[in-house]
Amino acid sequence: MKIFLWTLVVVVAGGGLLFAVKTINKESPKGIAAGRYDVFAQCLKDSEAVFYGAFWCSHCQEQKKAFGDSARLLPYVECSTADMKGQTQICKDKKITGYPTWIFKDGSKLSGLVEMNELSQKTGCALPGGTATSTSSAP
Numbered sequence: 001m002k003i004f005l006w007t008l009v010v011v012v013a014g015g016g017l018l019f020a021v022k023t024i025n026k027e028s029p030k031g032i033a034a035g036r037y038d039v040f041a042q043c044l045k046d047s048e049a050v051f052y053g054a055f056w057c058s059h060c061q062e063q064k065k066a067f068g069d070s071a072r073l074l075p076y077v078e079c080s081t082a083d084m085k086g087q088t089q090i091c092k093d094k095k096i097t098g099y100p101t102w103i104f105k106d107g108s109k110l111s112g113l114v115e116m117n118e119l120s121q122k123t124g125c126a127l128p129g130g131t132a133t134s135t136s137s138a139p
Contacts, residue, residue: 035069036128040116043125045075048105052091054080057099059113066116 035041044051051074053060064071079091079099087096094103102110104122120127 035067035071035073037067037070037116038073040120040125040127041067041070041073044119044123045073047123047125049075049119049123050103051076051100052079052094052096052103053100054078054084056080056084060100062113063100 051063053063053076055078057080064074064076067074077088077090079087079096081088098111100111100113102114102119102122104110108122110118110122116127119125
């Protein structure tokens with residue numbers, strides 16, 4: 001009888017642990033742990049801001065690094081061809097001349113490494129631990 005009870009306890013506890021792990025994995029894409037800026041990066045995407053860059057661009061890498069694990073959620077568009085000698089058509093069409101370049105829903109652009117608080121101001125997306133920033137003061 002004791003063996004049966006211990007087996008039942010182990011099965012129930014194991015099932016609960018499995019349920020918890022699956023629930024956590026559903027909250028983050030593909031089981032990736034949530035990053036500090038996940039909500040902010042998703043808000044940037046939802047606000048129709050787009051980050052244009054090139055894989056070989058050091059400032060683009062810095063921009064992504066600022067987001068840490070949340071960089072995977074950025075609304076990023078690769079502009080460089082694989083041979084680094086050309087630009088993709090979408091970036092030509094958007095008249096991207098430098099990297100990184102952010103284009104916002106209102107059509108405005110910011111080029112170069114853009115600070116998080118400036119992205120927050122342009123989009124109204126709240127930074128972690130902060131409050132939503134009004135876009136009324138944005139140029």
